[in-house]
Amino acid sequence: MDKLVIQGGRPLTGQITVGGSKNTALPLMAAALLADGESKIHNMPVLQDVYTFSNVLRVTGATVAFTPDDDPNTPDSMRIDASNIHHPEAPYELVKKMRASFYMLGALLGRCGKAKVSLPGGCAWGPRPVDLHIKGIEALGAEIREEGGYVIAEAPGGRLKGGTFAFEPSSVGATINVLLAAVTASGESRFENAAAEPDVVVFGQMLQAMGAKIDGLGTKTITVQGVDKLNPVEFSNCPDRIELGTYMIAAAIATPPGETFVINGTNADHLGADFRERFAETGVPVTYGDGMIEVEGVETIQPVSIETAPYPGFPTDLQAQWTVMMTQASGASTVRDTVYTDRFKHVPELRRLGAKLRADGDTVTIEGKDATPLSGAIVMSTDLRASVSLVLAGMVASGETNVLRVYHLDRGYEKLEKKLQNAGIAIERDTYDEAHPEG
Numbered sequence: 559m560d561k562l563v564i565q566g567g568r569p570l571t572g573q574i575t576v577g578g579s580k581n582t583a584l585p586l587m588a589a590a591l592l593a594d595g596e597s598k599i600h601n602m603p604v605l606q607d608v609y610t611f612s613n614v615l616r617v618t619g620a621t622v623a624f625t626p627d628d629d630p631n632t633p634d635s636m637r638i639d640a641s642n643i644h645h646p647e648a649p650y651e652l653v654k655k656m657r658a659s660f661y662m663l664g665a666l667l668g669r670c671g672k673a674k675v676s677l678p679g680g681c682a683w684g685p686r687p688v689d690l691h692i693k694g695i696e697a698l699g700a701e702i703r704e705e706g707g708y709v710i711a712e713a714p715g716g717r718l719k720g721g722t723f724a725f726e727p728s729s730v731g732a733t734i735n736v737l738l739a740a741v742t743a744s745g746e747s748r749f750e751n752a753a754a755e756p757d758v759v760v761f762g763q764m765l766q767a768m769g770a771k772i773d774g775l776g777t778k779t780i781t782v783q784g785v786d787k788l789n790p791v792e793f794s795n796c797p798d799r800i801e802l803g804t805y806m807i808a809a810a811i812a813t814p815p816g817e818t819f820v821i822n823g824t825n826a827d828h829l830g831a832d833f834r835e836r837f838a839e840t841g842v843p844v845t846y847g848d849g850m851i852e853v854e855g856v857e858t859i860q861p862v863s864i865e866t867a868p869y870p871g872f873p874t875d876l877q878a879q880w881t882v883m884m885t886q887a888s889g890a891s892t893v894r895d896t897v898y899t900d901r902f903k904h905v906p907e908l909r910r911l912g913a914k915l916r917a918d919g920d921t922v923t924i925e926g927k928d929a930t931p932l933s934g935a936i937v938m939s940t941d942l943r944a945s946v947s948l949v950l951a952g953m954v955a956s957g958e959t960n961v962l963r964v965y966h967l968d969r970g971y972e973k974l975e976k977k978l979q980n981a982g983i984a985i986e987r988d989t990y991d992e993a994h995p996e997g
């Protein structure tokens with residue numbers, strides 16, 4: 559298995575570039591299934607999740623061409639030909655690897671009028687239900703039953719009719735799924751407390767470019783007027799806002815005081831107001847430019863407590879990384895996750911690196927830098943954002959940190975070790991024997 563080996567204490571210098579958004583790329587791929595023909599999507603990240611979802615699409619009969627290493631001219635472009643969708647199914651072997659495969663429920667119902675999609679099952683940090691996806695799609699007229707771990711759905715007469723649904727709580731994935739199902743329904747749909755995350759907005763913009771009639775993207779009420787068919791499209795994915803936030807935190811903790819670190823390929827609006835405001839309160843200067851951001855290193859990071867919330871609130875996908883930044887702050891702080899109240903698998907691993915922090919209910923209390931000098935250790939990745947938080951901690955820990963099971967990290971960070979190496983960090987990929995991780 560692969561691990562990342564980090565020699566801590568090296569300064570972050572120069573610049574880094576953010577890739578295409580993972581959490582937008584996946585619904586864009588699902589959207590392409592709705593049109594009879596070939597769509598082309600640019601700025602696609604080279605990530606395990608993108609390869610997994612390509613295979614999910616192929617099962618249905620779609621062809622997916624994405625050969626970034628072989629194609630130096632258009633390395634980030636994907637072609638999806640959905641002319642021949644003859645097998646409306648998403649099997650367990652693929653869905654279990656990646657929850658976003660559940661988008662196939664809405665996409666296949668919208669395209670074929672029927673779908674058989676495996677239930678996604680558990681997640682590394684706890685339960686992640688799909689009840690809102692199912693109820694939302696039922697509200698559009700689908701007949702749904704569960705059988706043998708699969709959701710089997712059918713549109714009476716071969717086409718959904720549209721309907722109304724209110725999400726509680728707001729859900730990114732369920733909003734995407736119902737939109738996939740609603741855009742080709744025969745009537746109107748209205749969704750309340752819909753997700754306003756940039757991932758949903760950009761996905762909705764691709765549907766609009768394909769001919770869908772959608773109003774209210776980016777607000778809590780989205781209305782859809784169903785159309786008879788959608789057309790293939792050429793569309794560009796947006797930059798990854800979570801990768802951007804991760805690099806801003808890396809810059810805050812590892813850029814030498816007074817020096818500047820540059821992050822390219824950015825869309826800072828997608829970070830949401832709360833992250834930007836809380837980041838400003840840490841006292842780390844940030845200059846937001848056009849497609850780039852400069853972060854200045856400081857002597858002292860101020861402790862700032864955060865609470866996650868749907869967009870434009872603080873993203874849950876950045877709370878583990880923030881926790882690491884707070885181990886470097888000049889006092890104590892708290893991190894509360896109201897979206898996923900048990901997403902704290904990184905906490906015991908950070909303790910192995912010497913951090914003084916504890917999780918109590920939905921809140922982690924972190925002691926600051928004086929109480930927590932970090933030192934290298936073997937730590938285990940458990941999920942995507944927990945893994946990257948361990949890499950960040952390894953960058954500021956003294957000595958060597960080994961981050962095991964980096965396949966979690968490879969789901970969502972494109973060429974992370976290469977990008978960090980180019981920015982001065984001593985980080986290497988190596989292999990290890992899972993039974994003897996200490997060699």
Ligand SMILES: CC(=O)N[C@H]1[C@@H](OP(=O)(O)OP(=O)(O)OC[C@H]2O[C@@H](n3ccc(=O)[nH]c3=O)[C@H](O)[C@@H]2O)O[C@H](CO)[C@@H](O)[C@@H]1O
Nearest residue numbers: 581658686687688689690691727729730731732874897898
């Ligand atoms: C591939 C992708 O884009 N993943 C992101 C997406 O996940 P995902 O779309 O799975 O997350 P949701 O927005 O659905 O989850 C938000 C909240 O709704 C709850 N819920 C969700 C669905 C449902 O049917 N019932 C229900 O109760 C969840 O338990 C959670 O408490 O948004 C999350 C919240 O920003 C991010 O952490 C994930 O990185």
Ligand SMILES: C=C(OP(=O)(O)O)C(=O)O
Nearest residue numbers: 581657658875942943970
């Ligand atoms: C949790 C994430 O992804 P997923 O919803 O696919 O598990 C993530 O991107 O942080």
